[in-house]
Amino acid sequence: HALYVIGENPLQSEADQHRARRLLSTRDFIVVQDLFMTATAELADVVLPAAAAWAESEGTVTNSERRVQRVRRALDPPGEARDDLEIIYELARRMGFDWGEATAERTWNEVRSLSPVHAGMSYRRLEELDGIQWPCYDENHPGELFLHSRLWENPVPGNRAPFVAVDHDPPVDKLDADFPIRLTTGRRLDSYNTGVQSAGYTSPMRRGESLDISPEDAATYGLVEGEQVRVVSRRGQVEVAVRIDPSLRPGLTFMTLHFQDDVATNLLTIDATDPKSGTAEFKATAIRIEKLPQAAGVAGS
Structure with a gap:
């Protein structure tokens, strides 16, 4: 059983650290791709040094208001560090799958082809408009200021937003005299x-x-x-x-x-x-x- 960890530190970030360490120790092979030698990376068989995406990679970033913006490489990664995308493409090549050139725009266009809410977000439009809020369904769509604005249309296009009623379920870790x-x-x-x-x-x-x-x-x-x-x-x-x-x-x-x-x-x-x-x-x-x-x-x- 193998594990490939990209930009995460599950040994320290997962709940119940004893359990996390035990599960990681049962892996036959661990690869960690990260900027830093994390506690998880110290357990790995192979560590692949990655680039800092915010300054050393091309691509996009999505903020908490759903706005997708372009990210541009300002610096080359130091030493043997490489862009995440380049590492993944190279691994694929060495495993017999040639995915072509590892460019951020090409990969983003694949995302757009698979995700209808990103379909209208070409690099050209992202740069012209200084970012677009998803959903953006086609190249003429301005992006939605409000995520569910379509629900105010009459009739409502597409499916209505699902609401799921749930019963209150108290915490699993119950309080008692020993743990009050x-x-x-x-x-x-x-x-x-x-x-x-x-x-x-x-x-x-x-x-x-x-x-x-x-x-x-x-x-x-x-x-x-x-x-x-x-x-x-x-x-x-x-x-x-x-x-x-x-x-x-x-x-x-x-x-x-x-x-x-x-x-x-x-x-x-x-x-x-x-x-x-x-x-x-x-x-x-x-x-x-x-x-x-x-x-x-x-x-x-």
């Missing part, structure tokens, strides 16, 4: 995912990992700002500093996944997934907080 506190995980503005890309530069907003906790819970457990505690879930444990956050309600705590080399938050999280989206339940882990012996002495002095 809910941990939710997320991001901070100045950092990105497991920190591989953002940890290399400084930010006046950045601080290390913390267990953010409400003032009420801090008082209940006798915790003070900056105190090191042990956070334990049904899958693992980490040690981390306390940060008191008045915006949190009692019973709810918060941590990020940005500092995995220092505090491996995903040792705590559960790999249960949502039946509709397949997303792991990062937002609902049952934990308990344990005072450390040395911290208890400091707090009592």
Whole structure:
């Protein structure tokens, strides 16, 4: 069984890090294609150095308002690093499949031929209009300002937007006397995912990992700002500093996944997934907080 990882760090980004490591260790062969020597890359049999897409590749980028824009190469990749597309095409050639020239525009035109919502987005139009919002169905379509604007037409063209009613399903990782506190995980503005890309530069907003906790819970457990505690879930444990956050309600705590080399938050999280989206339940882990012996002495002095 082989695994080919492109631009991801699943060893540290997946829920339940013990399980992720165990699954990765069962692969017979791992290839990682990335800008950095990530924790996942360190497990790989082959590492293919990739280009930084935002500065060293040609192509497109789609932002959160669905606007597709052109990306232009400003620099050549350093050393042996190569564009992702070039690497994939070369691998195909060596496996007996000649896909032709590895150009970004040619690949984008293939995407347009397969995706009706991108059909009208030629490179020429993307450059002339400084980007287009999908859906854009043909070369005369301006792109949709609102994703579902067609639903206001009478009669409605095409299919109506599907709505699926679901029953509330509580978190799989249930609270009980041993694990009475809910941990939710997320991001901070100045950092990105497991920190591989953002940890290399400084930010006046950045601080290390913390267990953010409400003032009420801090008082209940006798915790003070900056105190090191042990956070334990049904899958693992980490040690981390306390940060008191008045915006949190009692019973709810918060941590990020940005500092995995220092505090491996995903040792705590559960790999249960949502039946509709397949997303792991990062937002609902049952934990308990344990005072450390040395911290208890400091707090009592």
